[in-house]
Amino acid sequence: MSAELRALRNDRGVTCLDVADALGCSESKISRVETGARGLYPDEVSAILGFLRVPADKRKELLRLLREGEERNWHEVSEAMSPMWEELSRAEQGVAAIRNYEPLLIPGLAQTSDYTRALMRRLNPDLSEADVEKRVSLRRRRQRILGRLGAPDVRLIVEETALRRAVSGADVMRAQLEHLLALNRRSNVVVRVVPFSVGAHAGHEGPVMLLDYVAEPTFAYAEIRALNSFIEDSAPVERIKSSWRQISAVALSVEDSARRIASVIGDLTGHEERAS
Structure with a gap:
């Protein structure tokens, strides 16, 4: 997912700084999202996909995959944990x-x-x-x-x-x-x-x-x-x-x-x- 976000941004011809400015966060945060050093949250990914003007069907599919993966990974640890x-x-x-x-x-x-x-x-x-x-x-x-x-x-x-x-x-x-x-x-x-x-x-x-x-x-x-x-x-x-x-x-x-x-x-x- 992280690599796909980076590819979508490159396809749009914008930088991490462009995305960060649009979302009101730091450039380093976007960089960590794209390298997998930071966790992915559906609301943040949705905002990035929206800024990148990813088609609705593609956006919906990516968010579905993210939520399913998040649920599987989290289940391995603990539903009660932060x-x-x-x-x-x-x-x-x-x-x-x-x-x-x-x-x-x-x-x-x-x-x-x-x-x-x-x-x-x-x-x-x-x-x-x-x-x-x-x-x-x-x-x-x-x-x-x-x-x-x-x-x-x-x-x-x-x-x-x-x-x-x-x-x-x-x-x-x-x-x-x-x-x-x-x-x-x-x-x-x-x-x-x-x-x-x-x-x-x-x-x-x-x-x-x-x-x-x-x-x-x-x-x-x-x-x-x-x-x-x-x-x-x-x-x-x-x-x-x-x-x-x-x-x-x-x-x-x-x-x-x-x-x-x-x-x-x-x-x-x-x-x-x-x-x-």
């Missing part, structure tokens, strides 16, 4: 670098299955076990980019609060923290910690996620409760970049972060020994 999760996974496939700061929880790209499972159960107590497992599966699928050929450069910053927050039992938390240490030994992944000793800082405004591309502008992703959005306008993206720089400035070095994580693992072990 489509933005699926779109984020797609957007990350063509990314060169990911920068993610999380103040409260371990970043999704670094979560173990047991940590995700416990988190989903606590955040969504009405979810069935089947839907919990589907969400765990989606997160695992998203994490495959860390080990693929040409994997992106991933920079993760997490508050010490998240390391010590008992999302589940000691065994789950210990395995999660050991996984962070293992990720930090990968050549393409860096995990850093903002310690308790740091006072108020830019990260207290909320999570930060920036996706960098080689030939396209950086954009940000925001997820707050049931609200999810991609931020592409340059002004807010620049502000989020500034926040990332400020958070990076107060985070521990990679080596000191690893020592802090190991210290928390030690605290968990010591607490268990005292409890027994």
Whole structure:
């Protein structure tokens, strides 16, 4: 579908910028739609087809195929899950670098299955076990980019609060923290910690996620409760970049972060020994 949209635009002799101006969005958004790096939504595709003056019969057929494909793909994951999760996974496939700061929880790209499972159960107590497992599966699928050929450069910053927050039992938390240490030994992944000793800082405004591309502008992703959005306008993206720089400035070095994580693992072990 993405390739067909690009072919239809080329046949009309217009540029991505022409389409973007007509639809009131960014040129990079249209480019990602055409390369498959961004999910396709029927209302957006309909608007593009309308601007390109695609005949009604052709437009109707393409939208039918899109909706049928969307329904099949979504069924594989979860009917109860936000489509933005699926779109984020797609957007990350063509990314060169990911920068993610999380103040409260371990970043999704670094979560173990047991940590995700416990988190989903606590955040969504009405979810069935089947839907919990589907969400765990989606997160695992998203994490495959860390080990693929040409994997992106991933920079993760997490508050010490998240390391010590008992999302589940000691065994789950210990395995999660050991996984962070293992990720930090990968050549393409860096995990850093903002310690308790740091006072108020830019990260207290909320999570930060920036996706960098080689030939396209950086954009940000925001997820707050049931609200999810991609931020592409340059002004807010620049502000989020500034926040990332400020958070990076107060985070521990990679080596000191690893020592802090190991210290928390030690605290968990010591607490268990005292409890027994």
